[in-house]
Amino acid sequence: MSQAPAIHVSRGSPLAWRAGRRALARIRSQGLDPAEIALVPGAAGGPKALALTGLDQAVFGDWLPRAPRLRHLIGSSIGGWRFVCAMQPEPARALARLAERYTDETYAPGAGAAEIARACRAMVVDLFQGEPADLLAHPHYALTLTAVRARGILAAEARLAQLAGVIAVAGANLLSRRLYAQGWRRTWFSDPRHPAPPLADDFPTHLAPLTADNLVDALHATAAIPLVVEGVRDPLHAPAGRYRDGGLLDYHLDLPYPKLDGLVLYPHFYPHLVPGWFDKGLPWRRASAERLDNVVLVAPSPDWVARLPGGKIPDRNDFRRYDDATRQKIWRQVTAETARLGEDFLRAVDGGGAADLVRPFGTR
Numbered sequence: 001m002s003q004a005p006a007i008h009v010s011r012g013s014p015l016a017w018r019a020g021r022r023a024l025a026r027i028r029s030q031g032l033d034p035a036e037i038a039l040v041p042g043a044a045g046g047p048k049a050l051a052l053t054g055l056d057q058a059v060f061g062d063w064l065p066r067a068p069r070l071r072h073l074i075g076s077s078i079g080g081w082r083f084v085c086a087m088q089p090e091p092a093r094a095l096a097r098l099a100e101r102y103t104d105e106t107y108a109p110g111a112g113a114a115e116i117a118r119a120c121r122a123m124v125v126d127l128f129q130g131e132p133a134d135l136l137a138h139p140h141y142a143l144t145l146t147a148v149r150a151r152g153i154l155a156a157e158a159r160l161a162q163l164a165g166v167i168a169v170a171g172a173n174l175l176s177r178r179l180y181a182q183g184w185r186r187t188w189f190s191d192p193r194h195p196a197p198p199l200a201d202d203f204p205t206h207l208a209p210l211t212a213d214n215l216v217d218a219l220h221a222t223a224a225i226p227l228v229v230e231g232v233r234d235p236l237h238a239p240a241g242r243y244r245d246g247g248l249l250d251y252h253l254d255l256p257y258p259k260l261d262g263l264v265l266y267p268h269f270y271p272h273l274v275p276g277w278f279d280k281g282l283p284w285r286r287a288s289a290e291r292l293d294n295v296v297l298v299a300p301s302p303d304w305v306a307r308l309p310g311g312k313i314p315d316r317n318d319f320r321r322y323d324d325a326t327r328q329k330i331w332r333q334v335t336a337e338t339a340r341l342g343e344d345f346l347r348a349v350d351g352g353g354a355a356d357l358v359r360p361f362g363t364r
Contacts, residue, residue: 014304014340015055015348016271016356020293023263032296035067038262039197041255042079044223044277047314048269049078051300052270053099053335055267056082058342061092063349068140074196076246076253077223080145081127084219087138088129101126103331106324113157117220117230124219133212142194143210146246146253147221148184150231155242157230166226173278177285178203180278186249189218196318200253208238222246223339251277254287257295266297269313272361273297292361298340307361308334 019027026036042057042305064071066292073083087095107116128135137141149155154165165183173180181203188194192209212220221243224231231242252273255266273287274280305313309330318327348354 004215012301012303013344013348013353013357014301015344015357016299016301017354018271018294018297018299018361018363019358020257020289020361022258022293022294024358024360026263027296031262031352032349032354033067034064034349035069036263037064037067037071037265038134038260039072039074039096039257039264040064040071040083041253041266042073042075042082042263043252043268043273044077044079044245045079045269046223046316047102047318047331049082050099050102050331050335051269051305051338051347052082052267052341053095054338054340054342055298055300055345056095056342057092057339058345059267060086060095061090062346070141070142070194070196072142072144072194074144074146074199074253074255075222076146076250077225079253080143080219080222080246081124083141083143084124084127084135087135087141087143090129094127094129098127099331099335103328103335107319113228113230115157117224120223120229121216121220122185124216131212132215136191136212136215142191142196144190144196145210145222146250147187147189147218147224147232147243148246148248149187149206149239149241150226150244151183151185152181154226154244155231157242158226159227159252162227170278173276174282177276177279180276181249184244184249185239185241187243188246189214189222189235189238197260199257199259201256201259203249206239208235211237214238218245233355246275248277251275251279252287254291256291258291258293259319260294262294264295266295268297268299271297271299271302287361289361295361296358297361298345300338303339308337354356 075083136313169183186205189210214236221232224244231244254275279285
């Protein structure tokens, strides 16, 4: 991966630590032990994942391998792509490749959903260092990729029909998340050796086996943003239909984690969780503290982010905001700086500093 000059954005800790009640008490009394981590969620967010590269490399390349055990990885969209890299024989190298491959991606002006879908599938295939079957046989990780099966006109690829459906469900979401969910059927593609734990209790959920012959389709489906990326039609081992981005329902994976035996480590873009994709502009729609009781969330601190180019982490609007050369330069700067996030994480967990840094959810 080509190197960009570091931009040295923070004098203090570049990480914000948040935890639920049980996780907070555990860290303050005994520190944070990788052996206690039973599950890692990965949120949807596209280019935002570049801001987690160094943190992911430290977590998956160094810290978690110190205490091998069965761990569930549940990823929506780019979260699932990160986990496919984390499960490879050289996770740090694979995660660096994801960042570079995503940064290199360019699209012609006016590129349609079908063209972008083909590019996404090519990117996914490029991420594999070995065979999909080898990856899915990982002795310590069980992968789940989230998707939704679109209903009614939301399943159409005709732009005007799909737009009408999106407007309708966005309006429904203002009234209630349950009403909004009527437009989709949640489907999780899950490791049949160790299916996802029973965390999807709010809406009907179908667990489809994740296998070597549907892994690429599942990775495509989980990132198929309506009106941007063409969906996946009739993936193997799942009910027939058109499948789209898992973040539409499970944007930041707001799930009842206390049902799990163990702690949840959540490397995330923000120190808060937004339930669904259309909840981004609804400040009252946030995860409840009860569902995060055993969660430890680690995110780039607002101070660190404020000193990045443009004062923000990368996002999908950067494709329109900058020309390709400028965007790629900025994204590489951000990715290079994330090495500090990984270094700070390891320093905190190894030296006991996490106990001083961690704060309850909802605090600044």
